[in-house]
Amino acid sequence: MALRLPEAPPEPAPAAAPDEDGLPGGGRAARRKAARRRQGRRAGGGQVPAAPEGGEEPEGPLSRVEARRRARARKPGAAAVVSRVVGEMFITTGVLMLLFVTYQLWWTNVRAHAQADQATSSLQDDWANGKRNPGAFEPGQGFAILHIPKLDVVVPIAEGIDSKKVLDRGMVGHYAEEALKTAMPEEKSGNFGLAGHRNTHGEPFRYINKLDPGDPIVVETQDTYFVYKMASILPVTPPSNISVLDPVPAEAGFTEPGRYITLTTCTPEFTSKYRMIVWGKMVEERPRSKGKPDALVR
Structure with missing residues (x-):
């Protein structure tokens, strides 16, 4: 057989040009995929929108x-x-x-102190002007001033122990009712009984438990200073024990007639279940014309 030249190989088909996404063209599926990607970029500014957290669709x-x-x-x-x-x-x-509580513990004291101070000033003015005379007094009427120097107490004494007229106004009351009637300081024998609040409404007797035997208790009247010395104390007794006001109170240790003073108040503090009693015995009767007693000038 004769020799012949070799045949040239067939030229390959030209490759399809890549599309905009860099994918080779020519495939229908590839073109559809590229079209969907381009549409997603246009809708989301070039980014595929993220699905809501948890995969839930946004609520309508x-x-x-x-x-x-x-x-x-x-x-x-x-x-x-x-x-x-x-x-x-x-x-x-x-x-x-x-x-x-604020009203009881603070305001009642403020008001009672003001009322007691006014009563004391009025009483002293009347004495200076000669408007009052010793003798019987109307219930609620002030007639003397009580001084307890150790406790810095200066408070008016009024007739009777009525709460609204006397005690709640910051004053000390004199037992003057028939069933509990006690002597006046100027009497030559007897027991001068006084009552006062221990808490609230001025609380003039709050610290009488701190008195010691020999401490002075002074009652000032229009003409005279009556000076007592504290003698004894009864820390607790029932309210019904009215024998503490006897002319000669035996529980105080007194055995014979004399000139005594009795201070009564409620106990324990902030209750009225029991009574506390303090007794004293008169040691001096000093006319005002001779000036104040030593107990008030020290």
């Missing part, structure tokens, strides 16, 4: 029924309402109690 507008259901779910339940009301009641009660 709520229906009226759903909106009402959710509004009811947000309202507090009956238990929450009750607990809120109870809490507000406790707060209100606490505020009212605080106001009451």
Whole structure:
């Protein structure tokens, strides 16, 4: 056989030019995929929008029924309402109690001190002008001034032991009712009985438990200073024990007639369950014309 030249190989088909996404063209599936990507970039500024967290689709507008259901779910339940009301009641009660305590422990003292100071000044002015004379006094009328130097007490003494007319006004009251009638200081024998608050309303007898035997107790009247010396104390006794006001109070240790003074007040503090009693014995009767006794000038 004769020789012949070799045949040239067939030229390969030209490759398809890559499209905009760098994918080779020519495939229908590839073109569709590239088209979807381009559409996604246009819608999201070049980025495919991220799905909501948790894979849930964003909610659309709520229906009226759903909106009402959710509004009811947000309202507090009956238990929450009750607990809120109870809490507000406790707060209100606490505020009212605080106001009451402030009134009792502070304001009553402020008012009583002012009333007692005014009564003392009025009494001293009347003495200076000669408007009062020794003798019988009307219930609630001031007639003397009590001095307890150790306790820095200077308080008017009024006739009677009525709470509203005497004791609550910051004054000390003289036992003058028939059943509990006691002597006056100028009498030559007897027991001058006095009552006063220990707490609130001026509390003139709050610290009489701190008196010691020999401490002076002075009663000042229009004409005379009557000086007593504290003799003894009875820390606790029932309110019914009126024998402490006897002309010769045996529980004080006195055995014979004399000129005595008895101070009575409530105990323990802030209660009226029992009474505390302090007794004294007169050691000096000094006319005002001779000046103040030593107990008031030291």
